[in-house]
Amino acid sequence: MRIATTSDIHIDINGEIVLEALCARIRAVKPDVLIVAGDIATGATTFLTTLLALKACAPHMLVVAGNHDVWTSPAAVAKGIDSWAWLDKLLPALCTEAGVHLLDAGPTVIGGIGFAGSLGWYDLTMREHLLDAPMEAYRTGRFGGLMWNDHRFAHFLDADGKHLLSEVVAERLRDRLQAHLDSLSCSRVVVATHMLAFERQVHRKDRPGWRFVNAFMGSLRMGELLARDPRIELAIAGHTHIHSDQRIGRMRALVSPLGYAKEWRAPDVAGAVEKALAVVDL
Numbered sequence: 001m002r003i004a005t006t007s008d009i010h011i012d013i014n015g016e017i018v019l020e021a022l023c024a025r026i027r028a029v030k031p032d033v034l035i036v037a038g039d040i041a042t043g044a045t046t047f048l049t050t051l052l053a054l055k056a057c058a059p060h061m062l063v064v065a066g067n068h069d070v071w072t073s074p075a076a077v078a079k080g081i082d083s084w085a086w087l088d089k090l091l092p093a094l095c096t097e098a099g100v101h102l103l104d105a106g107p108t109v110i111g112g113i114g115f116a117g118s119l120g121w122y123d124l125t126m127r128e129h130l131l132d133a134p135m136e137a138y139r140t141g142r143f144g145g146l147m148w149n150d151h152r153f154a155h156f157l158d159a160d161g162k163h164l165l166s167e168v169v170a171e172r173l174r175d176r177l178q179a180h181l182d183s184l185s186c187s188r189v190v191v192a193t194h195m196l197a198f199e200r201q202v203h204r205k206d207r208p209g210w211r212f213v214n215a216f217m218g219s220l221r222m223g224e225l226l227a228r229d230p231r232i233e234l235a236i237a238g239h240t241h242i243h244s245d246q247r248i249g250r251m252r253a254l255v256s257p258l259g260y261a262k263e264w265r266a267p268d269v270a271g272a273v274e275k276a277l278a279v280v281d282l
């Protein structure tokens with residue numbers, strides 16, 4: 001089975017030209033399954049048009065939500081559309097309309113291989129304890145002049161309308177993924193998460209802002225969950241816009257994001273897309 005995968009295509013920011021180049025590249029590699037590991041597009045219209053374009057390029061398309069895909073606004077939250085509503089209602093409806101399987105909603109089996117996935121969330125287990133930032137900074141997403149945008153746009157509320165701590169969101173999504181894995185009876189499994197799961201996927205740099213943002217990269221507990229399941233051969237993630245491909249225990253842990261145009265090292269769109277679309281033959 002040929003899997004093509006990427007993440008962080010951010011079509012609302014990168015634009016149609018990137019989508020066209022990505023479609024051309026997917027057609028060239030002819031995957032059986034296309035997996036996009038989140039940060040597809042903020043906003044329903046662009047999310048849907050992106051899915052429709054990509055779905056036309058592969059027989060099967062699987063996605064997980066990224067944090068940008070569940071962004072909402074205070075006005076929408078006032079009408080009951082918080083990030084849970086995006087994750088559990090709006091995105092599933094858009095994926096159904098496009099003929100795309102949203103792994104956050106449940107696993108699937110293709111060609112005898114199980115596929116499960118989750119947005120995942122950060123629980124601050126990736127934060128640097130030596131960084132002189134108070135817990136208040138992580139709670140508000142503000143440190144120095146920096147603002148972590150999820151604190152403005154991602155709103156996961158409880159039944160009383162209060163914001164859930166990121167650890168609670170991460171735990172709920174981990175529990176969901178565990179239930180999805182438990183429901184699969186396959187001997188071979190591929191997992192996709194948006195958030196990172198392993199320390200070795202975190203890029204540690206000696207810059208205070210960078211070190212602060214690393215706290216919001218993912219969950220080491222998610223990595224422990226994945227490491228416990230011997231069936232998982234491939235664990236795909238995104239969120240960081242830095243590529244990595246490593247073996248962690250039995251698993252191949254792959255991060256192959258496109259990222260924002262200003263971050264590309266490739267000379268042109270086609271080069272950036274070619275680098276970002278990883279091909280795995282299982």
Ligand SMILES: [Fe+2]
Nearest residue numbers: 008039239241
């Ligand atoms: Fe991203």
Ligand SMILES: [Fe+2]
Nearest residue numbers: 039066067239
């Ligand atoms: Fe992200």
